[in-house]
Amino acid sequence: MKKKRRLPIPVAVIIYFITIILTVVLVVGNVVILSYSQIVTGFLGQSSSKLVPAKGEEPVDYFTSDFDSNEALHDYSKQLGQEIVEEAIVLLKNQEKALPLASGNKVSLLGQNSVDLIYGGGGAGSIDTSQAPDFKTVMKKSGFEINPTLWDFYTEGPGKEFRKETPSITGQGAFKVNEVPKSVYTKEVISSFADYQDAAIVTIGRSGGESADLSPDKLDSGFHYLEIDQEERDLLQLAQDNFDKVVVILNTSNPIELDFLENYDIDACIWAGALGQTGAYGIGEVLNGNVNPSGRLVDTYAYDVFSSPAMVNFGDYTIKNSEVASGDKYVVYGEGIYIGYKYYETRYEDVVLGNEDRQAYDYETQVQYPFGYGLSYTDFEWSNYQVKESDDSFEVSLTVTNKGQTAGKETVQLYLQSPYTDYDKDNLIEKAAVQLVGFDKTVEIAAGEAETVTIEVSKEEMKAYDSQGHGTYIVDAGDYYLAAGRNAHEGLNNILAAKGKTVADGMDVEGRKELAKKFTVDQLDAKTYAVSAETGKEISNQFENVDIKKYDDDFVYLSRNDWEGTWPTVYADGKWKASEQLLADLEFSHEENKEDKMPEFEKISEEYGKLSAAMLIGADYDDDKYQALLDQMSLEDMTTLVRMGGYATRYIESINLPGTINKDGPAGISSTLVGGGESTAMGYPAQVVVASTWNSDVVNRMGQAIGEDSLAAKVSGWYAPGINTHRLPFGGRNFEYFSEDSFISGKLSASEVEGAQNKGTFVFMKHFALNDIETNRMGGAMFANEQAVREVFLKPFETTVREGNASGAMAGMNRIGPRWVGSHKGLMTNTLREEWDFTGLVITDQASFPNFYYQDMFGGLEAGTDMWLNTSTMLWNFSDESLTPTMANHLRNASHNIIYTIVNSNAMNGMTANTEVKKVTPKWKFMLFAADAVIGALLAFIFFITTRKLIRQRREKKAAISE
Structure with a gap:
């Protein structure tokens, strides 16, 4: 008889232990997954609610597509992505007309970046690169023959071991170049150049990403990230030694040092930026001449990226005596308004005017390519410059004639100079030598033909913020100049010529005085712009606690009145022992109003009866029905809306408000972060590329195309556009922001927003505000004076609200001064809503983890923030004690803003x-519960079998003993 196998006790214990552990994991896993069910549902493209139409009623779509199918939309979007890059590519150098190349040329693509193009950046601006063409495909489509030996070397041979590195979305890791060393190139590769000799095309790539700035420190290579390293220098030398024609492509988003264009025998160079899914095709069409490049730089390219005064205060700086949660980091914007060209051009003018020692500043060795710079394959002549003044604006006209042999587009730029007066100096008001106040791009002008460009410039551009004197916007008395120029430097030279200055006074070239007009303001005006044109509210100081002078009265910002004496230093050497006042201001705070009464909940209006959200489509924000609708909601409805706003908004059954899906990022409706959707949306070129088009029409069409994707994918909210400022060349997210200049950033952002909202998409302009670097963006305190805050950092947001009618904003993770942005009432309510007349929804940035609790909900709701980007049911819960009448009224106001935004969006499509x-259970939950049942039954069975085996063995043992 076969002997039964016994189950050893130690083995049984192990089985019990594993079974219990797996059971605990199953339970805990379910709790965690279900607590994040909102984001899981959205990621899978499912829903937790459904629309139930009334009998006999047909669904109504309030926003409709202009396309018959998703395929037609996608075809259009692909072409638009390419067109944006074609409009944006900047021709920086073209020695002896090296470009365009002839179609059919046999070329060699050099550099590991040629097989690893930059299409986007890390994080919210990421691109699905599986949908993007490689450079070989692009060039072949444009008619070029590509060196296959060299391509295979990079993709399959020894060169494949070398690829650029980027940090993770959380900022772990580093940006590294990793170009192929010259020693790795084989004889076979070198000899292959002879058969593909028409041109060497060298691609230089630099990436960017969320959560990490580009490091200004030397890398292992001995070079910093924004200069070419030794391997890249060797690569250029290799190209120079083996080819008669060398073309460089800058596949970069940040301004890098380009002195190598002068140090090597490089014939031509184009800047293309981060390309999006289809933009790479534009490079081939520019190289073969089918497209004449018309893009212009939106950043100043200095020979030394460290020459910017803003670079002085860029780093990881600590408030050494602060124990406030996420409240021990800071940055002081000691440069004031002097960002980018507003520094370089102003200091140049001061040299020419004799206000600055020529030995202290040499523009020609400082700036290689000025803001607004760009060449063409043809030559344009500007003439007949006219300025007509009206009460509120200037109408500027200019004739552009194509004097060359090739059709092309020209970009006309207008620059204003305001007087820098004694009043300004006494009251610490700074004035840049020039500021962009208008631009337009021509249609394609045929050779020998002309176009008259007309641009309206608002007189509001003359205002400056006076925080010390009148405490509002003023227009100084004195002489103003309005000039046309192909770039900021040319515009300034034209103004200097109008002042009678020449190269004898230190100008680098003669200006054209006929392209500048002077007009004079007789008296200082402190009234016209002291009142909001949108709301009639008086405009006054709102950011005194953002100014470092509140905590250090001796602090001095950079001033053109004394460049050397006010040059910034690292504030407190980066280790600041803060005052008791600042430490107290860093703490969370909000106020209770004892006169507030608890609002009513779950009450049906006697006047209107039971309301449905769809009944308020198109109603004014102040319509009485909104108050009746809010009365109808429960307290739980309101708290759910406010605290569960991560990548979605919750449906509210009591008022028949549909839920929405909301997605990142600036490159379009992204599926790379939160998945889902019924349609694949287009990933467009980076915002810095979009800005370099200088073409409002193209940008508006991009916005509309994103709105179309919103309709197709049933995604109503879009976390974009990104409109922070390129304060520094090393900004990690410069790629997803427009420019160093606030004017062009605002104008193009407004155009993009208007396009998207035309299709019912509600936007979240971000990151509001002063979130211009990634270093310590979580809670870092940013200090700047009120003039800089308003004129440099808030102006793009202001324009997007006032001209683009933006429906939403995303509060940054940072602090401005000591307060988290979302809890700064001066920003969120007094400025955004009461000055700019913003009517919509403000959401936080990421708030789905406990370490984001410094984004205080009580202070945020009080200040005017409405919704937390949170996907966890376990976070941001209200206790009964915390729901005071004041807080309940804040919740009600926030709910009003959220509902108003949704009701006027494409989320209402299909509703009457x-x-x-009605609530439904998403399919994934049924699958989860089914899996739970199967796994749970299996674990129970194992537990049961093990236990039964042990019991039998015990009985058998007892029986054996008895016998």
């Missing part, structure tokens, strides 16, 4: 006044 919103 009688449509009901």
Whole structure:
């Protein structure tokens, strides 16, 4: 008889232990997954609610597509992505007309970047590169023959071991170049050049990403990230030694040092930026001449990226005596308004005017390519410059004639100079020598033809913020100049010529005085712009606690009145022992209003009866029905809306408000972060590329195309556009922001937003505000004076609200001064809503983890923030004690803003006044529960079998003993 196998006790214990552990993991896993069910549902493209139409009623779509199918939309979007890059490519150098190349040329693509192009950046601006063409495909489509030996070397041979590195989305890791060393190139590769000799095309790539700035420190290579390293220098030398024609492509988003264009025998160079899914095709069409490049730089390219005064205060700086949660980091914007060209050009003018020692500043060795710079394959002549003044604006006209042999587009730029007066000096007001106040791009002008460009410039551009004197916007008395120029430097030279200055006074070239007009303001005006044109509210100081002078009265910002004496230093040497006042201001705080009464909940209006959200489509924000609708909601409805706003908004059954799906990022409706959707959306070129088009029409069409994707993918909210400022060349997210200049950033952002909202998409302009670097963006305190805050950092947001009618904003993770942005009432309510007349929804940045608790909900709701980007049901819960009448009223106000935004969006498509919103269980939950049942039953069976085996063995043992 076969002997039964016994189950050893130690083995049984192990089985029990594993079974219990797996059971605990199953339970805990379910709790965690279900607590994040909102984001899981959205990621899978499912829903937790459904629309139930009334009997006999047909669904109504309030926003409709202009396309018959998703395929037609996608075809259009692909072409638009390419067109944006074609409009944006900047021709920086073209020695002896090296470009365009002839179609059919046999070329060699050099550098590991040629097989690893930059299409986007890390994080919210990421691109699905599986949908993007490689450079070989691009060039072949444009008619070029590509060196296959060299291509295979990079993709399959020894060169494949070398690829650029970037940090993770959380900022772990580093940006590294990793170009192929010259010693790795084989004889076979070198000899292959002879058969593909028409041109060497060298691609230089630099990436960017969320959560990490580019390091200004030397890398292992001995070079910093924004200069070419030794391997890249060797690569250029290799190209120079083996080819008669060398073309460089800058596949970069940040301004890098380009002295190598002068140090090596490089014939031509184009800047293309981060390309999006289809933009790379534009490079080939520019290289073969089918497209004449018309893009212009939106950043100043200095020979030394460290020459910017803003670079002095860039780093990891600590408030050494602060124990406030996420409140021990800071940066002081000691440069004031002097960002980018506003520094370089102003200091140049001061040299020419004799206000600055020529030995202290040499523009020609400082700036290689000025803001607004760009060449063409043809030559344009500007003439007949006219300025007509009206009460509120200037109408500027200019004739552009194509004097060359090739059709092309020209970009006309207008620059204003305001007087720098004794009043300014006494009251610490700074004035840049020039500021961009208008631009337009021509249509394609045929050779020998001309176009008259007309641009309206608002007189509001003359205002400056006076925080010390009148405490509002003023227009100084004195002489103003309005000039046309192909770039900021040319515009300034034209103004200097109008002042009678020449190269004898230190100008680098003669200006054209006929392209500048002077007009004079007789008296200082402190009234016209002291009142909001949108709301009639008086405009006054709101950012005194953002100014470092509140905590250090001896601090001095950079001033053109004394460049050397006010040059910034690292504030407190980066280790600041803060005052008791600052430490107290860093703490969370909000105020209770004892006169507030608890609002009513779950009450049906006697006047209107039971309301449905769809009944308020198109209603004014102040319509009485909104108050009746809010009365109808429960307290739980409101808290759910406010605290569960991560990548979605919750449906509210009591008022038949549908839920929405909301997605990142600036490159389009992204699926790379949060998945889902019924349609694949287009990933467009980076915002810095979009800005370099200088073409409002193209940008508006991009916005509309993103709105179309919103309709197709049933995604109503879009976390974009990104409109922070390129304060520094090393900004990690410069790629997803427009420019160093606030004017062009605002104008193009407004155009993009208007396009998207035309299709019912609600936007979240971000990151509001002063979130211009990634270093310590979580809680870091940013200090700047009120003039800089308003004129440099807030102006793009202001324009996007006032001209683009933006429906939403995303509060940054940073502090401005000591307060988290979202809890700064001066920003969120007094400025955003009461000055600019913003009517919409403000959401936080990421708030789905406990370490984001410094984004205080009580202070945020009080200040005017409405919704937390949170996907966890376990976070941001209200206790009964915390729900005071004051807080309940803040919740009600926030709910009003959220509902108003949704009701006027494409989320209402398919709804009528009688449509009901009902809860449903997403399919993934049924699958989860089924898996739970199977796994749970299996674990229970194992537990049961093990236990039964042990019991039998015990009985058998007892029986054996008895016998």
